Amino acid sequence: MDRVPILRLGDCLLVTVQVDMHDELAMSLQDDLTNKIVATKARGVLIDISALEMVDSFIGRMLGNIASMSRILDAQTVVVGMQPAVAITLVELGLSLPGIRTALNVDAGLALLRRALDRGDEGGYVD
């Protein structure tokens, strides 16, 4: 069974979703990621969804859940590279992913994460 690769990048984790997410894959990603955050003591999580072309409400909620779980484990989540079509779909579904930071690409996401960690934010609330 295919899994979503989770790469370690200093004290951050980079999750690159390269295939269309189906529900089972999304569930296993939640397991893998939470385990990995605990194992590596990661402070930040970058989820690159630039290859994701379709989302449904389940995947949208799953992204929100991952962010909440990471926050509890003291890691900040940034979702990067969302495609226009995906963004429109999520807005139409009424899922504006509150509490999740977003960035245009991995570079910008990493910079955002770095700034946030340097400021010493407590993983938590996004203004």
Next chain:
Amino acid sequence: MNRLASRLPAIVEQHQREILAEWVRLQLESGNWRAGRLQESQLRDESQKFIGLLAGTLQNTVQFDARNAQWAELREFLSELSRSRATQGFSPSQVATFVFSLKQPIFGRLRLALAKEPEALADAMWEINTLLDALGLYTTEVYQQAREAVISRQQEELIELSTPVVELWPGILALPLIGTLDSERTQVVMETLLQRLVATGSSIAVIDITGVPTVDTLVAQHLLKTVSAAQLMGADCIISGIRPQIAQTIVHLGIDLSAVATKASLSDAFALALKRRGLAVTSSTAAARG
């Protein structure tokens, strides 16, 4: 009642030339053709062609059926005629009158030919009447379709023209909106803006609504959707060009724009965008003096 085969085709075929002459004379007299930019010679040619095709097709069938291949040639001719008349500035009723006006000469001819057979005369009259009505209505239909095609093409062009996304500065996009925002347009605006955000890697977009005449709850909702979608992609939006009346309307309608940065003018929004990107504009003369 086992009726004899229709007499209509034979009569039209036989007296084609007389009917044509009469028809053209009537049309020229009526002056209807002068309404548009039509030459007399063209009117003659078209009349001749039409009656020729009609007489030919009548040999096979007297029932008009737009889907029947037997009528294909005549249908083609009428479509072409209708379209060209539409561009020449004729009204749909004038185009249909071209076909309807053929009734009089044919009726006259039928009356002469079938004077002694009232039953056959009535039948033939009925046939040609129904047939020409159907053909006349067909021209109107084509005319309308041609007009609708023009309208929908213009609508598309308008939508494309009205959503320019310009780059104010590397990393700062502006979207000057002009005209009323409806759902369809907002969809195009949203898609264009988001695609340009990705293409240029911009992190700030200024949506300028100076040219939007009115803002109601629907327009505001569309704007907020665009802003949320851009935020999901990791870009900030600033709404600018809010006129005093529009600010009042927004508050009276109870629309909550607090999630979005709003500025009165595009230049204010641009200044804010530069500030967010850590840039500043300074006067070079002041620097030289200093």
